[in-house]
Amino acid sequence: MDLMEKLTILADSAKYDAACTSSGADRSGRGSAIGSAVSYGICHTFTADGRCVSLLKVLFSNACIYDCKYCVNRVSNHKARRASFTPRELADLTLAFYRRNYIEGLFLSSGVVRSPDHTSELLLETLRLLREEYGFGGYIHVKAIPGADPRLLDAIGLLADRMSVNVELPSSQSLQKLAPDKSKHDILRPMRHIALRRGENREELVRYRRAPKFVPAGQATQMVVGATPESDFQILHLTESLYRSYDLKRVFFSAYIPVGDDRNLPSPDTKPPLLREHRLYQADWLLRFYHFSAGEILDEAHPNFNPVLDPKCNWAVHHMERFPVEIMRAREEELLRVPGIGPKSARRILAARRAGKLDFKAVARLGVVMKRAQYFITCAGKLADGLRVTDEAILRALTSRDAAAILSPPAEQLTLIPEELSMEDVRLCLKA
Template identity: 50%
Template sequence: MMNFDRIKEKLEILADAAKYDVSCSSSGGNRKNKGGLGNSHVSGICHSYTEDGRCISLLKILLTNHCIYDCAYCVSRKSNDIKRAAFTVDEVVDLTINFYRRNYIEGLFLSSGIFKDADFTMERLVRIAKKLRQEHNFHGYIHLKTIPGTSDELMKEAGLYADRLSINLEIPTESGLKLLAPEKSHEQMTKPMTFIKNELVLYKEEKKIFRKVPKFAPAGQSTQMIVGATDETDLKIIKVADHFYQNYNMKRVYYSGYVPMIEDSRLPSVFSQVPMQRENRLYQADWLMRFYGFDANEILDQKNPFLDLEVDPKLAWALRNREKFPVNINTAPKEMLLRIPGVGVTSVLKILQARKFQKLNLGHLKKMGVATNRAKYFIEFESENIFNRLIDEQNFRQIVLNGMKSKWQNPFSEQLSLF
């Protein structure tokens, strides 16, 4: 018989402890329902809002906030004087099923502090996913956080039942990790990442030969880095992210601004909160690397090691590289269209298709979804755009920022107003 008051207390403690892990947004899963509970294929699973306004939710909890490690940045660290709790395997399974039946959730995001050792903890996480799949025929989304140091055998089993596996890199550099979590190393984290990458490659190869191959983590793997707990630059952070995209077949890298909790000489002051805008800019830079063809060294360099908090990274790049503009929207290649501020991937595809049949103007671009309040300063439709060649860089930046705040107006009138 379940003690509901005790379960509720555990849920409050362990859901609150899980809020610092941000790596559980859209799933990308494709696990179809063939007669059981749930379906991660129909709409995808996330903990935020979809484009049509639906809120898709996960039960996001820790199995326990007991932990053998004493990482300075972690609320669950061994030395922290907090209320501790732990679920049993059956309690997590029952919560997931009951919450799903009440339409509270569409999946499970399960992480944990580390009991005893890595395998001891991971075995329980795997057992929860296995019971949901095999005993309750649950087809909803399951995301398991893997534990550094887990054996390959447990990693293999986890991938058979979870849609996504992830392991947090935590601090971007090895030196930063050694400062704040001396018991851990990046090697402990990259070893399971390598195993997952190899299993994903093997699954794709076997799928070409055999019709029915057991799925392995169909939504791939992800990781997370804490931003601001150590003094890494944004350039360093996005170069680390790029390394993991290129070498570990990473689906997503997440960035979590450090939340100061205690005074510690190794950590930033409790009054120095990482600006939310910095986190946002890192995600935008990440997007440029994954979908717009930007290299990490183009977005930032040694002279500009931090992202501009006033403007987005693509606009910042364009302002630094004015010699590449204006771009003729009717003749420029796809690679250059993608670099115009305010022009997204979908809009570029529309431009490439539409310009086969007619010469495009600003009105056409607006109908295609282009943010013309930004793009208008970097494009041309005739052979020359005098506006971009007459004003100096400092004034140009301010005109662009002012134009983004107001409705479109003739850029020549803005130029004349300078004199």
């Protein structure tokens, strides 16, 4: 099989992996033969579905011995064509792409070939070639293979920038049903191991500046959304506890795209739940950068996201008693709660207000989205001139046209939010 064919098969099998970020590691290229890493990450292109391509994202092999129902590479899928790289082939391809600035590095995952240990050894050999033989200093993200020997994990972790273990599904019941060869224990054990090793490594680095770095860009994970019955609240809660207990850098969500018609799966003509995935990412951002907790965003009584409002706006319209906040005095956490203000504009407000008074024009110049924010802030004690604060005006400002389109067929778009709709109606609707 020629390289073109292999690459096609093994990229095709890897494309459902959501993570393709190259962030978190900072390394000059001067110490290597080729390659550097920058902490903010670099996107090298965007595919037709609008996703960033930063890394050469492939499976090492798709000849998997497991039978996870939601996965195209499951052993029972006899239609799948199988292929495997050799470590040398993959290392050479990575360098050929890297030199031409196509990529930031390699994202290596694999089906389980023969055994988790055997597979991990193949991944380790690829990394060893790249790092030690070719002196490659670019970014490497490796998927840990659940069930592999911890010593192999350690060796890989010293050569990779980021590692991830996929949670796969948001609950252990779902896991049992759809991924019979993987258990919660299998998944959490390597995750725990990597987290502990990273903790030890931080201490080593304090003591010896040149101690080898273990997974310097941290650990990530991913789960499939929409293949199983968990609520958004359960998923978000799991996400939060993963950040807290396993020191994760990122949790990725991937909307389930039908791959087979096992009776445990949604029917094959199900549309991928893209809006739900989008809302989960919005909520994930609120957890990581806006000091929100999962319990503030959703709760037992409202276990699913509002399709029309993003989670931050949704929170704001339910907490109108906290607004408006005064731009010249509000604390950073208060500013971050305002729809239309993000971490960057909040920081700019803090800096700019020390240099002088801010009016609405100034606030807009600092990057605040006034269309949304104007209902929630005052400048020098005053609301924006001529602003009519009515419930429907607020709601209209917070709802995107796309969200409106989801709720109603195009012909009815104009009447989606009737004039007489009161805030009470909105709240009722949101709580429904």
